[in-house]
Amino acid sequence: MIGELVKLDLKVGTRGYVYPIYLLVALAYGLMVMAFPEGYRSVVVPIFLLLEPGLVGFMFVGTSIFAEKKDGTIGALAVTPLDWRAYILAKTLLMALVSLLAGALIFVLGTRSLDGLPYVLAGTVLVSAVYTLLGIAISAKYRDLDDYFVPLLGVMVLSLLPFAHYHGYLTGEIWKVLYAVPSYPSIYFFSAPFESVSTGVLLRSALGLVIWGILAYYFAKVRFYRYAVEGLR
Template sequence: MMKNLLKTNFVIGVRSYVYPIYVLIGLAYGLMLMAFPEQYLPAMVPIFLLFEPGLVGFMFVGTEIFAEKKDGAIGALAVTPIEWRNYILAKTVIMSVLSVVGAVFIMGIGTRSLNGLSYIILGVLLCSIVYTLLGIAISAKYRDLDEYFVPILAVMVVSLLPFAHYHGYLTHSIWKALYIVPSYPALYFFKAPFEEISRGTLALSGIALLLWSAIAYHLAKIRFYKYAVEGLR
């Protein structure tokens, strides 16, 4: 069943141009980074890496769900003995793989180097899982991208704030609350190829993203079934 869902999701994503565009965005980000002087790359690459698996993925998975609602794909699956957790996991797996491909483009083209790629792949993989699941959880309630725009904007703003805090622009102690935002632990992985990040920090960041993944999966499972499945009946 999982194999069939992966195949079906992939075919639908390719036919709707969601997946090809997603990969092309990673390629475009890599080409854009080539325009920056080398000294700016340690600051710019992590931002582009967050946009690829996180914010763009958050938007695209919602767009894909909207399309599947409209063309009846979710409605058709609702009358089958499908385990909806497999549907959610299939989308998460595909988006995570595409995110890693995009991240390789960003690093390989944007920096002309693959040094520290293992940190990037791990960080992107975990970050993509979190934001894809959050995207499924939040978008399940909406019918189109117009309704989804405000949540996208809110997630984008909150997810970019850790970059400002990390670089010393938000100095008040209240901003320490940003450590709980999933983009913050991901940032340490994205910074690792450019500066010394301790293994302890990376380990804690990985644990934080795994915890976020568990929370996001729980939300996705509950909200998707409530709004996208039961809402069609």
């Protein structure tokens, strides 16, 4: 079931230019990273890696859902035995696979190196799954990108704040609350190719993203059924 849905989603997303554009954005990010002096890449690369599988993925999955609402793909979930939970998992799996290509493209093209690529790929899969599920959950209520823009902007700003804290720009005790933002643990994976990050920190970061993924899946399951499936009946 999930395999068939992945194929269908890939076909629809390719026909609508969602996934090709996604990879073109990754190519553009990789070229932009190349333009920075080598000394800045330890800061720039993690930001672009989060932007692509995380925030750009969050936007694109919403765009994909809007398109599928309009062409009737999601409407079929309300009138056929098709398992809508499998639909959510299939979209998450496909976005993770596409994000792997995008993350590898940004890192390898931008740094011209394979050193540390496994850390990048691990972080990419985890953060992509979290933000895809959050994107499904939040976009399920809306009909187009105009309505989705405000929550998209809010998620983008909140997700970039941990970089300011990580690099010492937000130093007050109150800013420790940013550890709870899912983008924070991804920073350790994306920074590992450039600086020493302990195995313990990476394991805790992975656990944090897995917990976020479970919560985001539950959130997506409830809201997608309420607004995208049941709402179309």
